[in-house]
Amino acid sequence: MLQNLPxxxxxxxxxxxxxxxDFYPSLDQLCKEMEVNKxxxxxxxxxxxxxxDASCNQFV
Known part of the structure; x- marks a missing residue:
């Protein structure tokens, strides 16, 4: 769910x-902790x- 995000x-x-x-070492960790549907x-x-892109931990 993306309800609390822009x-x-x-x-x-x-x-x-x-x-x-700044806060998360991976997309999986971000989704888990923020309760976001990946x-x-x-x-x-x-x-x-x-x-x-997991190698730079960013969306590119």
């Missing part, structure tokens, strides 16, 4: 990448052609 994909991208950089999140960011 609905605009570009703003969502910024928020998620900041959280990954597929829903990745699908939303895929709309603006961004995909998670």
């Amino acid at each position: 609905q605009d994909p570009v703003i969502l991208l910024s928020v998620i990448n900041t959280k990954l950089r 597929k829903e999140l990745t699908d939303k960011l895929d709309l603006i052609d961004y995909a998670y």
